[in-house]
Each structure stands twice: as structure tokens, then as C-alpha cells.
Amino acid sequence: MNEVASTERALILAPHGRDATVACALLGEVGIAAHACPDLPALCTALEEGAGLLILAEEAVRTADLQGLVAWIGAQPPWSDLPVILLTLRGDGAERTPEAARLTELLGNVTFVERPFHPTTLVSVVRTCLRGRRRQYEARARLVERERLLADLADERARFETLVEHLPVGVNLMDRNGRTILSNPAFRRFLPDCVIPSRRPDGEETWIGYDEQGRSLSRDRFPGACALRGETVSGIEFVHHPAGGEPVWTRVSGVPVRDATGKPAGALTVIVDISDQKAAQEALQRLTATLESKVQERTRELAATLDQLRDEIRDRERAEEQLRQTQKLETLGQLTGGVAHDFNNLLMAILGNLELLRKRLPADPTTERLFDGAMQGARRGATLTQRLLAFARRQDLQPQAVDLAGLLDGMKTLLERSVGPRVVIRIDARPATVPALIDPNQLELAILNLAVNARDSMPDGGTLTVTVDEAPVPVASGLPPGSYPYVSVRDTGTGMDEATLARAIEPFFSTKGIGKGTGLGLSMVHGLAVQSGGAFRLSSVPGQGTLVELWLPKATTPAQAAELPPAPAADVSPAVVLVVDDDALIAMSTVDMLADLGHTVLEAGSGVEALELLRSGQTVDLLLTDYAMPGMTGVELAQVARAMVPDLPVLLATGYADLPEGVVADLPRLAKPYTQHQLAVATAKLLAETARTSAHAEPSGGLHLEPQTGIHR
Template sequence: MNSLAAPSLQLSELGEDMRYRLLVDAVTDYAIYMLDPEGRVVSWNPGAQRLKGYTPAQILGQSFSSFYTEDDRLAGLPARALVTAATQGRFEAEGWRVRKDGSRFWALVVIEPIRGDDGGIVGYAKVTRDLTERRAAEESLRRSEEQFRVLVQGVTDYAIYMLDPQGLVANWNAGAQRIKGYAAAEVVGTHFSRFYRAEDRARDEPGHALATAAREGRFEAEGWRVRKDGSEFRANVVIDAIRDDDGRIVGFAKITRDVTAQRAAQQALERAREALFQSQKLDAIGQLTGGVAHDFNNLLMVVMSSLSLVRRRLPDDPKLVQLIDNALNGARRGAALTQRMLAFARRQDLKPTVVRLPALVEGMAELLTRTLGSTVQVQTAFAPALPPVLVDANQLELALLNLAVNARDAMPEGGQLTLSAQEETLAQSGAIAPGHYVRLAVTDTGSGMDAATLARATEPFFTTKGAGKGTGLGLAMVHGLAGQSGGGFTLQSQAGQGTTATLWLPVADDDTPAAAPARAAVASPAVAAMRVLAVDDDPLVLTNTVALLEELGHSVLQTATAEEALRLLRADATIALLVSDHVMPHMTGAQLIAKVRQERPQLPVVLATGYAELPAGLPPRTVRLGKPFDQAGLALAIADALADR
């Protein structure tokens, strides 16, 4: 038998009240004391004296409100704490408390009512811990054996019990029963290692905890523990060594608190912070991308319109014409790139119409076959009686083409591409709003993506393709189109098991008007010459807009500000048309048109913009002209504005 066996016999010979006295006396990290029903202190332990500075003679019989700051006393916090404990069964809070010398410390306080046999409140059990320095100090309670027993049994938020030197449970309080599920008769006399997981027992964590407490006087840790029913909970554990007057270990005081909820809340907060950070990052990229794309649109418009005008006026030199056409094609590719950027930023100018997906996909069949090649087999699986959706048909075709090209690149040896669609109603599905949708899925049998790639797949400019083989905007554009259309976009993929890209498109309402037939742009409509006012704050764009208008035969006044435009309109009644940019300082094009409508309600107007975001109250009969535009597009917009008049 080892040297610690003798104290074990001494401990077992002690009465239960004495063991409770020893237990509470050994808890050095908490102040544990008792209040009478009026809040007067009726017991006081050395731990409380260490934390607060009062001797028993100085504090017994005094109101516990003396531990509170003056502001808290004036606010009635001590009384509310007792009322909360009496009515709700427990009061817990953190706050500033005051020592005898006037210094303050930050305390965690738990107050629980102690009820007599008749159910009436006979006092309160109060546990206070100094969280300012979190250091161990000895506590001892100076109260009767019955008060110690009632005090410990009254604490239900903490499992407070005692171990003998070998780790056998010597007593058990109500908090231990509530947290761990065992009644005292089931657990007293058994080893406390039963509360540990099997893998933790295999590493002898219980033995390490007792050895640390015996060697250093105290052990504190957080880890997983097991209840009687086998469920696990996250626990904060403190073990203090109990020594007799000769310094020999006679047992251990153990305090356990269930911190599962707090840990889950912290993890949820961290996940929310990460999600917020990701959302803010993408929003910032979207704002930057949208702004850059808008500026590119203006520059491309200058290039495209200038090249078009130069091409008309040059002599018939095939080499020069070829070079200009080549430059125009490059500018058009740049315009397509800005459309993708605006799609990601959800700032493209969409023209949603009623679209029947089977007909749209059927119309793309030849394009898909030519694009994907003979090694990729395309199949369709559309549900019968599929309702139409509300979406920009041209942008949806571009999105499907992007997804098909991605699938082809993921199947270098060939494979199968399936386009399927079915009607679904979502109640709540994360980022996709509840509603009535058609789920359009594009599934391939390609290489798929690992978790890291999938997590970044829709980020703008992220690509796994080699240099010069992709902009990284394809999936970002699809994601932006779906969101701007009132739906959503999801990706499912596993490495080696293919990918499914899903567009959730809103079902068109019964009263949604059908799309107007496309207007042929084979020639510019004939419009009589008129006096036109052109407004744009970008001098390059303004110069080219004026040149295009003059090429159409119109007389043009120009200005860079909306304020000057109003002055010119008021001074010159012969102005028969207003062509204005939207994004301008001080006053936007939409605001300018609203003012013009008040003074000259019949004046035809054309609003040029590369953004989809326009005010909800845009004046009626405002013809929108998307940037970048060419002479034919400008002529069509003018004809539409005159027809609306």
C-alpha cells in the first residue's frame, strides 16, 4: 500500500458534513457563502475574505450590497439579483465588485435560492469568482456543518464534489447530478475516470489531472466529458488538492461546469464573422469590378465608335479595312469581358422576358454541338409541362455556354453533359430566397473539384486553367446573372465524380407580358435631322457621341454637366431631343430627365448607361441605351424615343 492510503482511511471515517466542510474549505478559486432571505451575510469563508478583504467579524450580518459599486446599488442591482434568483431559480452575471479597500475586481457571480422543507426560501447560495487575474487562492468557509452542506447542495450550476487520494468519488452535490446524470448512490465510491471518454482514459488523462493537482496544488482544463446516458458535453474542470495540517494530501476538491452552450455560441460567432468577412470581401470586389467595368465601357465606346467612323471615311483600302475590323473585333471582345464583370457585380443591364427553357436549349443545340465537339455527348431531361421562367434570354444562353465550356474542359477525354430542369418551390434554402423556381441543372461526368477549389469556384478571377486560357469570370458571371434575376446559383462537385451547376430561375407569373419580337437592326431607321443636346461628363465619350449624332445628320449642342444642360434647354426651344449619360457628378442623368419632364414633358429623351441600377422612379417614356453603343444602336434608340413621343 502506498503512502497516500492512510489519509484515505481518515477521510472515510469523517462524517458527511465534515467532508462537505473540508470540500468547501478546499475550494480556493471561488468565494462560496450564504445569505439570509434579506440578503445579509450569514457565513463567510477564507476565499471570500481573500477576494473581498473583509473578516467574518466585519461582514457577518451585513448586506451583501456592500460588494457592489455605488452605481449598481443606486440602480437596485443587488435587490434585482435576489429577486431573479428567487423567481427564476438562478441569477448569473459578470460585473464590477468592490473590495473592502475600495479597489474593484471583475467577478463572475452565481446566486441560487436555498429552500426549506416547506418550499420557502431560507437563504441564498452565492458563488463568486475573481476573473481579473484568474489565480488560485485558498478558500475556507466559516460556518456550521449544516450550512456547508446546504450551501454546496444548493449550487446546481456547478458539479462540486470531493475525491479521495486515489480518485474515488467521496460525495456528490445536486449540481453534479444535474450535469452528469448520476445520483449520489450510483457514483459515490467509484473512480472519477468514468466521466472521461474512452480515448482520454487510454491516455490516462484522469491520472495526469490528479498528479498535476498533487504536484502544483491545482489543475484546470477544458475538455469533453461523458454523462450517464453516454452523451458528451464540454466541461471546464478545476481540481484543487486538499491537505491536512501536516501537508499530506487527504483528497481533492473538484468543480466542473458545463460550457457546451458557451462553446457552441463562440463557434457560431466565429462562423458568422467568417461569413461576414467573405461577404464583405466579395461585395468590395463587386463594387470595384462594377466601377472598373463602367469605366471600360466608356473607353471601349470611344474606341468602337471612333473606329466605325474612321472605317466609313477611309478610302477602300482592303488592308486598312482589315486592320480596323480587327481592332473593332478586339474592342467587342473587351465589351463582352466588361459584361461579365458587370454580371458578377450584378450591375449589368438585363432585359428579362418570358422564356421557355426547352425551346431555348433546343435553339442552342447547333451552337453547343459545334462548341463542345464530337467527344462530348449532350442530353436533355426536362420535366413535362415545365413552366416558363423570367430571365434575360441572351444572358442565359451565354451562361449556359459558359457552363458547357467549363464542362468540356473538365472532360478532356470526352464524356456526357446533361441539361435537366424541373419545377420546385423553396421554403428556405440559405442564400436563395423562398419562392417558386425552375431548377436548371448542368451536369458533367468530368474530373470534378476538390473541396478547396469548390469553395472558391465562383470567386471573380479565380481559375484553375493555365495562363491566358480563362478570365476566371465565367462562374462569377453565372452567379451574378442568377442573383440579379431574382434566383440563385449553386455548385455541387467531388474530385473524380463530376460537377453539377444549378441555376434557380424564378417562374414567370401568369400576368407577365410576353417578350416583344426582336427588332431587326439591319439598317438605321430614317429620322429627320433635328437639334440634339448631348450630355456626358466624360469628354472622350461626349466627343464620340456628338460625332455619331452628326454622322446621322443632326445638329448637336454638347455639355458636360446636367446643370448646364438645363440652362441650354431653357434658353433654346428648338432642341428636339436630349441624349444624356446617367452617372454624372452633382446630378445624375435620371435626375436631369425628371427635371426636364416637369418643364418640357413632351421632349424625347435617351438615357445612356452601362449599369442596370437605375432609380425606381425613372420618368416614363425614358429610352435606355446600353453602353458601349455604336451608331446603329444610337439610331434605334432615337427612333424609339421619337416613337414614344
């Protein structure tokens, strides 16, 4: 309900009979808003929202507790007198019934309407009451406006008086007879009695003024006297000689104040102390002789400021260059991540089909050699995509609490074999270092990459120092302040110049010869650090060596012992596996590998198609789905499928690591590209777990037909 409707509505209290219904209907027909209240408390509540009048049945208020209503009426502001229409029985007017007189006394502005009444009578009385109520609202608006204007006027007067009081110049307002109406302290400092010089007996002796030609002014030409005659005079300089004081230079102006007819009604005089200005002019004249030295001094200051500005510009250019490098790396990361994902899919098809093809061709040394070459090339491609994904921060990480000192101790022999006998390895690992939250396998690979890079930078031998410790993180790292565990690798090699250092972590950038490196080592290490929530710092000095620092997040749990290698795939019964992938090449390879393992394979090209198979009642023992599919992702498909078949095991195949957090925590994942053995291990593990779970459950009594090995598309 809008404000107008609520402030002009009729509130009706007639809980007995049909009076409230009839009154609401009559008023509604003529466009008057009405609201029937079931009891007196509801009426008082509705009053808080606004009302134009009250219509009360006498029997509803005669014996009721009117304290709340009377209190509301008594608390009305002065402009308000809420109209009340009291519906009485015939002959119950105030002049006949003491009770009616009591209600009039309590409720104030009461109009009696005897029942039964003609509809026109009620409508007429209500309209009359509303007209009176509207006049009350108008009076309120006028009172509010009047109070606002008075407040504004008081504020303006206060601001004007404050302004005049605090003006640094003397101000004096006079009437037409020269009597002071208003003056400020600055004026009274010159003339304590507020009598203008032209009306003082000693005015021409104590106030000596000069015209533009330097001649002394007579008192009738003083600014105050001229302003009282209606003339405007400004900027006349006077020397004021106060009694017992030093002479003061002043500038005096006079402005006439006119009435509504334009005739002079007074004058305003202004006195400005210009002693400082005169003193400044004299000082300026004295400084003219030494202007050259001041100019030279200022020139030196400007030169220093210019040097500072140049330094700031250089700092800004360095910051902008760092920002451009960051944006370039981010763009390269997006590009390489997309390329690596697509390349993963291609390698998936190549590896899978090569494995299947090897089983179907006769044994032959030449064929075996060709197959081995093809498999090695495909595996190198898989390694390359993993490095690309690491740079793009999309590799599949398995972070856990890692004892950095223990990890480094276990790598010592591998590092020594990797760098050779000409490089001395020093390991400085503090055992008390807090565990880091990192993928231990990827961290080992990163440290090994750094060690190999260090070896290549020391062709004549040198020292490689690997340090594990905990320290406050540098501000330039971009991490929140605090203490972090870190791994640093320092060499005494040839180092890098600024140009090489600026491009060192770009993918495919390498200073090694052709065929001696992919240019992805530092890119992978950088991507691992950032994806893990840490920071990567690289510094180098030509001829002195290079320092690489990996600042890692702290683990909140103790470090765990190294896990045993995964067990070989268990023998499981043939099962029905539903493979979902929008890439036909990948789907074909996966389906063929599963079929070769003895499973019955169903194939779907999308999440919607897979759900249709499940709804059809088709038995499915395992769901193997790709993650990145148009329309419905593998995660979304798993959620819907498990809602349909709660115990359905799901295996998520993906080359990405940046899946939505918290959604796939309970989904086992198979990283692309995978081999048939990896596929067999993953599916066997899930099927075995499902079988163990089913063994503890009660028999269902239903039928489960033994599937036939094959492929169903």
C-alpha cells in the same frame, strides 16, 4: 401652455360688454393667466384642461343651462373645491337675491363681487382664491403621497408575510415574555403550539442539543432562552424527537429583537431542517469508496462534451469562412463594377471614333485589316466588361417571363456545336415548369458558358445533363422558402477539390492554361442569378464531376414568344439633339457620331448647363443624357426637362443596371458601349415615335426653323 399655467389660470365667462376684456387685462398686468371663454360649453371644455378659479358674470349664467358645469363641480375629488367669483350688479348679493342664493347652492365655493368694482378689489379676490386653490393642490399632493406610502406599506407587509409564510425554514417572532407574535408553517410543523422548547416541560427530552464540544445543553442555554436575555446564538444542532415520529436533525438560532433604547423587546428563533444535509454527509462518506469510478465517468462525459465543442467550433469556422468569402465577393464586385463602368466609357470613345475614322480614310486592304483588328479588340473588351458587370450584378438586364423548356429546346443545336461530338448532351426539361422571370439572352449566355466549362472539364468526353424543373428551394440558398423553377448543368468531368471550389466564382480565377479562358464564366453566371433575385449553387467532387444550379424567381405572367430582331434604323429628318455627358471624351465621340448621321448636335457638360440651354428657348428635338453625372443625374435631368418640355423625347445612356426603381420605367435606355448603328437605331426610333405623335396633334401655328447640320458647343 405648461401644467402650472393651466392649473392656476382664471377662466372668465362674461360674453356681454367689456367685462371679460377688462378682467383679462387687469389679471395679465399682475402676472395671472386668464382665458376668456365665449360661452358656457367652451368654459366646460377649458375646465378639462385645468383652472385655478372661475370668474362668471351673473347675467351669463342666470338663465343658462348649468347642468354640465354643475356636473363637473359635483364630480370634483374630495380635495378640490374650485373657487368661483360671481360678478353681480350692485345689491344682488346672496342675502338680497334668491337667484344669487341658488347659484351659490349650485356652484359651491362662490365669492360675490359687485360691479362696478375697483381693479384692486378684483385682483385681491383673485389672489385670495388662487391661494386657496394652491392649498387644495398641496392637499392633493399630500393625499397622493399618503396613499402611496400606505400602498407601499401594505405591499411591504404583504411581501414580508408572503416571504415568511413561504420560507423553507421555521421562523418564530416572540415578545419579551416569550409569547409568539408571528410564526410560519415551517415552524409550526416542529412546534404546533408555538411554545419554544426552553419553556416546555419536556423540552430537554424532545429537543436534545449539543455544544461545540459535543456536550448536551441545558434548557437555559437553548437559543430561544438566550435570545430573550439579549444574547445571539446561531447554528446549534438539535435532534428533535417528535411524538410518534422519526428523529429529525435541526439547526436552531436565536436573535434578540431590541426596542429604540436598545433593550431586548423580544426574540426571533429560526429552525432549519438539516436531515437531508446529514443524510448527504453520510452518502458522501459512502461515495468516497467509489470516487474513482465517478471521476472516470465524469472524464468520459467531459471528453464527449469536448468533442461536441470541437465540432461546434469547426461548424463556426466554416460559417465564418463562408461569410468572409461572401464579403470578399462583394468587395470584388464593387471593385470590378467600378472598373467595368470606367472601361465602358473608354470603349465607348474607342468604338465611336474608330467607326467615324473608317468612313474618312481611303479603302486599303492593310488599313481595313488594321481597323478590323482594332474593332475586334474593342468588341472583346466590351464583352469582358459585360462579364465584369454581370459578376458585379450591375449589368443591364431585361427580365421577362421565359419558358425555360422552350429556351433550352431552342439552344440544343448551339450546345451540340459548342461542346463537340465527344460529349453526349442530355436535356431533361419538364414542359409544365412555371415561367421564370429572367433575361433570356443572358440566361442563354450563362447556359452556354456552363456547357463550355463542362466540355473543358471532360477532355476525354463524357455526359452533359441539362435539367429544367421546379422544386422546393434548399435552405442554404438564402431564398425565402417555396417552390422555384431552376436550371441545372451536370457534367461527368474531373471535378474540383475544396480549394478550387472555394475560389471558383472569383473573377479572373481559372484553372485553364494561359490564353484559354478569362476566369469570368462562373462569375458572370453567379452575378446573373443573384441580380435576377435568384440563387447560385455550385457543388463538385473530384473525379465525379460538377453540378451548377440556377434557382430563378417565378414570373407572374405567361411566357411570351421570342421577339423579332430589331428593325434597321428608319430614315428620319435631321433633328436637333442635345447631348449631356460630364466625360468630355465620351461626349466628343457621341457628338461626332450624331453629326455624321446628319443631326444638329448641342453639347452640355452637366445637367445644369443643359437646363440653361432649354430655358434659353433653344429648339431641341431629342435629349441624349448620361446617367451617372455629378450634381444631377440623367434621371433627374430628364424629370426637370420634361417638366419644361412635356413632349421632349429622352434617351438615357448608361452602363449600369441598378437605377432607382420606378423612376426610369418610361425612359428608353442605350447600353454602353454602343456603336454608331445602335445609336442611329435608338435615336431614329424615338424621333419617329415623336413624329407620329405630332402628326395626330393640332397644328400649333408657330414657326419651327429647319436646323442646319453641325455641332454646337
